[in-house]
Amino acid sequence: MTTTAHPRFAAAVEESGLGELLPRVRGFPEATRTAAEAAAAIGCELSRICKSLVFAADGVPVLVLVDGASRVDVERLRQELGAAKVTRADAGLVRETTGYAIGGVPPFGHRTRTRVLADRSLLAHEVVWAAAGTPYTVFPIAPEELVAHAGATLVDVRERQA
Numbered sequence: 001m002t003t004t005a006h007p008r009f010a011a012a013v014e015e016s017g018l019g020e021l022l023p024r025v026r027g028f029p030e031a032t033r034t035a036a037e038a039a040a041a042i043g044c045e046l047s048r049i050c051k052s053l054v055f056a057a058d059g060v061p062v063l064v065l066v067d068g069a070s071r072v073d074v075e076r077l078r079q080e081l082g083a084a085k086v087t088r089a090d091a092g093l094v095r096e097t098t099g100y101a102i103g104g105v106p107p108f109g110h111r112t113r114t115r116v117l118a119d120r121s122l123l124a125h126e127v128v129w130a131a132a133g134t135p136y137t138v139f140p141i142a143p144e145e146l147v148a149h150a151g152a153t154l155v156d157v158r159e160r161q162a
Contacts, residue, residue: 004025004026004027004132004134004136004137005022005025005132005133005134005137005139006100006104006106006132006133006134006137007133008099008100008109008111008133009100009106009109009132009133010022010133011109012108012109012110013109016108016109016149018149021139021141022139024139024140024141025132025137025138025139026042026137026138026139027134027136027137028041028136028137028138029136030136031103031135031136032103032131032135032136032137032138033102033103033104033135034103035049035051035068035069036068038068038129038131038138039068041138042129042138044129045069046067046068046069047067047068047069047070047121047124047125048067048068048125048127048128048129049067049068049069049128049129049130049138050065050066050067050068050107050122050128050129050130050141050143050146051065051066051067051068052064052065052098052105052106052107052130052131053065053066053072053088053105054088054089054093054094054097054098054105054114055072055074055077055086055087055088055089056086056087056088056089056093057077057078057081057083057085057086058083058084058085058086060115061089061093061097061112061114061115062077062081062086062114062115062116062117063097063098063105063107063110063114063115063116063117063150064077064116064117064118064119064157065107065116065117065118065119065122065130065146065147065150065152066118066119066121066122066157066158067119067121067122067124067125067128067158070119070121070158070159071158071159072119072157072158072159073157073158073159073160074086074087074088076156076157076158076159077117077157080117080155080157081117096111096112097110097111097112097114098110098111098112098114099111099112100131100133100134101135103131103135104131104132104133104134104135104136104137105131105133106130106131106132106133107130107131107146107149107150107152108146108149108150108151109133115153116150116151116152116153117152117153117154117155117157118143118146118147118150118152118153118154118155119154119155119156119157119158120154120155120156121158122143122146122147123143123144123147123154124143125143126142126143127140127141127142127143128140128141128142128143128146129141130146
């Protein structure tokens, strides 16, 4: 089967028995690296995009899944993790931890086992779109399925709307 997903992601999906996701992967000629680019390419609301963001909590990588219209509140994340310091991971740590470049990090299928948190805002939709390992590929998935496959803990870490 040919897929536009990153080979590592495709292999991880197959190994975990989720091969039915691969035919749903959509590739685009234009980058879907940002949530806005992905939403424009797909033709959906920004909040239907699942961002996979890596943070360092006291130096330990943590993956945070959040909807595309929201930003992670680093202080809320720090409190959730009980960490002294939380920062956005740099490109090197993201690639080392996940095996993927920023803009293409999928919510699961990573190089290393990492703690995963998912903001509850993702559950507001029947389907969300997440990166499939490259800055040009995405796939649709039910948020509950995404949380389960990512081994994520549901939390409230997005910035509160004013």
